[in-house]
Amino acid sequence: xxxxxxxxxxxxxxxxxxxxxxxxxxxxxxxxxxxxxxxxxxxxxxxxxxxxxxxxxxxxxxxxxxxxxxxxxxxxxxxxxxxxxxxxxxxxxxxxxxxxxxxxxxxxxxxxxxxxxxxxxxxxxxxxxxxxxxxxxxxxxxxxxxxxxxxxxxxxxxxxxxxxxxxxxxxxxxxxxxxxxxxxxxxxxxxxxxxxxxxxxxxxxxxxxxxxxxxxxxxxxxx
Numbered sequence: 001x002x003x004x005x006x007x008x009x010x011x012x013x014x015x016x017x018x019x020x021x022x023x024x025x026x027x028x029x030x031x032x033x034x035x036x037x038x039x040x041x042x043x044x045x046x047x048x049x050x051x052x053x054x055x056x057x058x059x060x061x062x063x064x065x066x067x068x069x070x071x072x073x074x075x076x077x078x079x080x081x082x083x084x085x086x087x088x089x090x091x092x093x094x095x096x097x098x099x100x101x102x103x104x105x106x107x108x109x110x111x112x113x114x115x116x117x118x119x120x121x122x123x124x125x126x127x128x129x130x131x132x133x134x135x136x137x138x139x140x141x142x143x144x145x146x147x148x149x150x151x152x153x154x155x156x157x158x159x160x161x162x163x164x165x166x167x168x169x170x171x172x173x174x175x176x177x178x179x180x181x182x183x184x185x186x187x188x189x190x191x192x193x194x195x196x197x198x199x200x201x202x203x204x205x206x207x208x209x210x211x212x213x214x215x216x217x218x219x220x221x222x223x
Contacts, residue, residue, distance in 0.1 A: 005103035008184035009114035056154040064148035084123035095222025
C-alpha cells in the first residue's frame with residue numbers, strides 16, 4: 001500500500017499567497033523599473049474578479065509585465081531560490097511543518113500540489129524536504145528560456161486532481177493501492193479533497209468550511 005500526503009501550498013503550507021509577492025520580489029531583483037507597471041496588474045486583477053479574464057490569463061499577463069516575455073533558467077533559478085529562502089524562513093506555518101513531519105514519520109510520501117508556478121514552488125518544497133511537486137508549468141522557447149505562457153492548463157481545481165492522477169500513473173501507483181491524505185485551504189480543491197481517503201480543510205475560508213461541515217472533513221487551523 002502506498003501512503004501519500006498531498007499538500008496544497010498557498011495558505012495551507014504558507015501563511016499568505018505567494019504569486020504576487022514572488023513577482024514583486026523578482027521584479028525588484030531583476031528590473032525594478034517594472035514595478036511601475038504593477039497598477040496594470042491590479043487592474044487585471046479586477047478584471048478577474050469581474051470574470052473578464054480567467055486565472056491562467058491573469059497569471060500570464062502578470063508575469064509578462066513584471067518579469068518580461070522570457071527569462072533564462074539561470075535568472076529564474078536565482079530569483080526563485082532567493083524568494084524560497086525568505087518564504088521558508090518567514091512564511092511557512094509552524095502547524096504545516098509539524099503535520100508534514102508527522103505524516104513523514106508515519107510513512108507517508110509527501111507531495112506538494114499547487115497552482116503556483118513550479119519554478120519557485122519546487123524551491124520552497126525542497127527546503128521542506130518535499131521532493132514530489134505537481135504545479136503549474138511554464139512554456140519555454142527554443143533557447144530554453146522560461147516564457148510567461150502556461151504549458152497546458154493552470155494546475156487549479158479539477159485540473160489539479162487530473163494532474164495528481166497523471167503523476168500517480170507515471171509513478172506506477174494505482175489508486176486502489178494508495179491511501180491518500182489531502183490538505184487544502186480553498187474550496188477550489190474540493191475535487192481533490194473528495195477524491196482523497198482523508199480530506200482536510202486547513203485554514204479554511206468560509207465556502208470550504210461550510211463544505212467541510214457537509215462532507216464531514218476535519219477542519220484544521222495552522223495559523
